[in-house]
Amino acid sequence: MELTGSFWQGVKDEGRKEGTDEAIIKLIPALALSNDHQAVIKILMKKMDLSQAQAESYYQRAMKQGSKK
Template sequence: MLTAGENYQSLKETYVIFLCPFNPLITEQQRAVGHYQMISEEGDYLNDGTHTLILNASGDWEGVSDELKGIFQLVLRQPASFGQLGAQIMDKIDEIKHSKTGGRKYMELTGAFWQDARNEGRNEGRKEGTDETIIKLIPDLVALTNDRQAVIKILMNKMNLSQEQAESYYKQAMEQE
């Protein structure tokens, strides 16, 4: 953004805006709007023209414009009853959903999103089921071999586990006994 030799403070103003349904920061503050700029550890502003805005829809809306409140309502999946912008955005979304090409694209995008979510849930469920099965299997293997290392070796070979994973499962199973 700068040419060689140009002053660093000549950078153009840049805004990064995070619109969140929750407070993404690990702070007690529940502000709806947080404005951040680059500052050194010594307290000197970098003056690089960058601004980061974190808009927290779950924060305190006191002092927030009605337009932003309407957008916050959309983020929180509520009907937009404040200002006009939230309602206009909702109308545009509905228009796109119900148009021939936009509706198809919308369905493709949401369909892909939900398919990904379902697949992720299935994979998580499979992993939990596999974890349970391995943990339930270990006492039987111990009863057969009475040899910790043999059980770990069986888990590594038959279940494709690393030694660390096999030992972790072994420990979990023995703690449940």
């Protein structure tokens, strides 16, 4: 099987997305220390250019991970 340039571009793009996801999830607990839930959602929407649904999803994932620690 030949691995084409498009394969490697896909791998790079997926790695970038996963890195961004991890960064957002790590950022949320710090934001939550000094902001309420709605403020954190608004910050994510504005600064990270996320929809409200995406911001809520990241928030829930971050809070779930935080409670496991």
